Amino acid sequence: MNRFVKGLRLALALVLGLPFLVFLLPIFLVYVFVERRAGRPLPFDFKALWASAFDRNEQTITPRSSPPNSDAVFRSNVVENLDRATRDDLNQGGADPENLRTNVKTIGIALVTHGGSPLGGEICRNLARLGYRVGVAWQHDREIADGIVTTIRQMGGEADALFLDLGNPDKIQNFISEAEKMFGGSPDLLVNNVAHLIPTPIQDTSWEMMSSALQINLQGPMWLALKVAVRMTENRGGGHIIHVMDLFGERPLKGYLAYSAARAGLIMATKALAGELGPKVRVNAVAPGAMITFEIKNEEKEQGKASAPPLWECIPQVQPKAVISALRYLLDAHWVTGEVLHVDGGRRMFQIGTSPFLG
Template sequence: MDSFSYKNIHPVVLVTGGALRIGAGIAELFHCRGFDVLISFNQSNDAAAKLVEKFNTVRPDSAHSLRANLAFPDEVSVLAQKALAWKGHIDILINNASSFYPTPFELTKQEEWDELIGSNLRGAYFLAKAISSSIKNRQGSIVNLVDTHSDRPLANYPVYSIAKAGLKAMTKSLAIELGPSVRTNGVSPGAILWPPSLEDSEDPQVLKRREEVLARIPMKALGDISDITETVYFLACSARYITGQVIKVDGGRSLGPTN
């Protein structure tokens, strides 16, 4: 454990969307480094239960999960109340939960706007608001999982891109609103895990599309979940003089075309 953990003998981290993929990796790293871990999930009940069981086998009563759809304000409020009740405090909030699907401009529906803005931005904002007093009291921090598409919008995903751009702006705003007691930073992952549409490694079209993606990355490779989790942990626990920053972990993809 680092200096943050020594100051707070039983530090607690809340990871939204913490049951799968990058969220699960973040939860696991914090748990390995001595944190009690609370994960929220929406539909991934089985994955959340297995992860919590794994953590509690290593260290009893060190993990817990709560279901919440962050697109619904009432569920955000209940999540905050239950999260604070678990151990009596929250030291670190990792806003990782996210919905991601296309919304071509001419076909965008109001409910899609509400769901994408709610899960990616509004929920994160009001969850932070609800537990900010505890984070302040613990001299903790907030880390938001943004996206490289907050700067370079993804075609046919305008609402998602807008939501992530808002989350980036929120990161900077909360650094001002909550400082100096709370540091707020963000991480913008690039290509770390293939999306479901590119998971079939036996499909020639999928392989071709993968090659096209990698060709646009100076590092010519996908990142690893650990590249994200270690950056999140650094910003949350070690970067005592960094706030209001969004770190891109994308192998240089955001630099633009490589040829």
């Protein structure tokens, strides 16, 4: 009886396994050949699978590797550079940024535009904690940028302030050249953190105002991304570009026609650049809800634009910590490109006319 059962099991195994051996195995081998020839990693680490199946001492399977030439400058997982306690805090989003000090090895060069803004400053400090040498770009706020640089250096990090005018292509090229000279290499990461709210109410605007809004919020950041991507590819083998957006690229803001159009354009530019530059350079965006600062409040009050909505009174703010968490995710998500990561508490889902903050 035992022989009969064993024979039945063997026959069943042959019936089930024969189609795989005859049809599926050759197809799988062709797939492996094509993927290898294209330079892409396989979905499995066969050595680790074999070890986990037959070696009792191997307890884990090696995770899927990142694509070659994509983010080649990032040393596997940037969080691995941190001590265990700090890493756990970061993963849980619970670490107090003010209590963290830079005690990690340098993993690359990061450039952050509008680094003197409240959000830009937080981004610069957090990138320094992760081990980046940070270029803090400024245009009108040199003293604030210098203060951020001083803070980073006191933490034990490396940073310098760099002038950048996104309305001038020559100034953009000078910014890149100065950064490479200052840090001794091309950037691994560009964080395009620019949002200049220029009111363009349809009843009271001008060609110059509209051109300025489009140039600063769309053409300049896109040109900078293109030029930096060239340097990343030539000298680093790859890199990562992150645009910091807001919800107004998908839900237009009343009184800010050109700004809303520019943000929508930068969302599409993010996706187009990802297709043009991949797989060596990843391009993503973070789209938080409105982050209205006291500087913006005062600027708009001084302009006296009565036709524009009082942003600081009607838009709930998104905390910088939420944006920082999204940036950390994208830094380590080596297979994510061409994506817009929304960090707005679901506010983009309001329809125009029903939203309490879109007018």
